[in-house]
Amino acid sequence: MLPSRQNRLKQELKKAFGIILSMTISLSCANASDKITIEGAVSQFGEAIQGGLIIAQLNQGARASLDGTPLPMSASGYVAFGFHRDDQDTILLEITHDSGEIYQTKITPQIRAYETQSISGLAKKYVSPPQETLDRIARDRDAVISARAHLSYEDDFAKSGFDWPAKGIITGVYGSQRILNGQPRAPHYGIDIAAAKGTPVLAPADGIITMADDLYYTGGTIIIDHGLNISSTMLHLESMSLSVGDIVKRGQVIGTVGSSGRSTGPHLDWRINWQQKRLDPQLALTLFDD
Numbered sequence: 001m002l003p004s005r006q007n008r009l010k011q012e013l014k015k016a017f018g019i020i021l022s023m024t025i026s027l028s029c030a031n032a033s034d035k036i037t038i039e040g041a042v043s044q045f046g047e048a049i050q051g052g053l054i055i056a057q058l059n060q061g062a063r064a065s066l067d068g069t070p071l072p073m074s075a076s077g078y079v080a081f082g083f084h085r086d087d088q089d090t091i092l093l094e095i096t097h098d099s100g101e102i103y104q105t106k107i108t109p110q111i112r113a114y115e116t117q118s119i120s121g122l123a124k125k126y127v128s129p130p131q132e133t134l135d136r137i138a139r140d141r142d143a144v145i146s147a148r149a150h151l152s153y154e155d156d157f158a159k160s161g162f163d164w165p166a167k168g169i170i171t172g173v174y175g176s177q178r179i180l181n182g183q184p185r186a187p188h189y190g191i192d193i194a195a196a197k198g199t200p201v202l203a204p205a206d207g208i209i210t211m212a213d214d215l216y217y218t219g220g221t222i223i224i225d226h227g228l229n230i231s232s233t234m235l236h237l238e239s240m241s242l243s244v245g246d247i248v249k250r251g252q253v254i255g256t257v258g259s260s261g262r263s264t265g266p267h268l269d270w271r272i273n274w275q276q277k278r279l280d281p282q283l284a285l286t287l288f289d290d
């Protein structure tokens with residue numbers, strides 16, 4: 001075939017299908033890692049791994065700091081922290097008992113490999129949104145950051161872990177990343193649970209609502225502050241039955257599954273944060289497993 005005809009065929013394919021000129025997928029999973037041991041704690045849960053949530057309970061009168069910054073502690077002595085998708089640095093957890101004794105634990109997150117998907121031949125409008133859209137996205141992001149900065153001392157999640165917020169099929173996992181036309185996009189930080197529109201979405205643990213709003217990318221968006229800087233974010237909701245400031249109990253309906261915002265079909269995208277770090281909800285769900 002002549003090069004010009006080949007090009008035209010490529011153009012036509014692009015017009016017809018938008019994408020699919022080339023696609024490569026690589027997949028690998030996190031290895032099983034050991035449960036953590038923390039010096040000077042009464043009990044501890046979680047794994048030292050990228051995306052992992054760690055919970056410790058301290059003796060009465062003890063306090064904890066992470067790399068020198070005090071961790072908020074609940075009335076029952078729980079503290080929590082976690083590792084972002086790409087964290088590699090060793091952190092120092094220091095627990096000081098009321099006797100003055102100091103216990104130090106160095107924690108290095110285990111490195112994970114994530115699913116990556118390269119898509120080339122995408123039309124430019126899907127890759128670079130116009131300025132007014134970028135402005136709205138920036139406003140949304142600021143609102144989300146301040147909603148997540150809310151601090152309370154609730155610790156239901158630390159005592160009882162997290163429950164699944166919806167019944168459905170897992171269609172997306174934490175950490176996966178798309179590369180569009182050679183440009184790496186933001187990784188996917190939630191788990192996607194595909195379910196019919198209208199399926200109830202439940203609070204995975206107790207908390208307080210710090211956002212219930214309609215955002216550009218994520219549509220109907222609810223953020224629950226679970227306490228100790230841990231929050232859940234629920235995306236693409238069709239309806240939201242609570243507003244900012246409302247107290248929620250584990251298992252309470254907070255809204256329904258939808259496909260709002262930029263979404264390819266009805267699903268719940270559930271994310272967990274420690275401060276602004278993204279944690280893997282699937283690891284949080286297995287906190288108390290042996």
Ligand SMILES: [Zn+2]
Nearest residue numbers: 172190192269
């Ligand atoms: Zn998603």
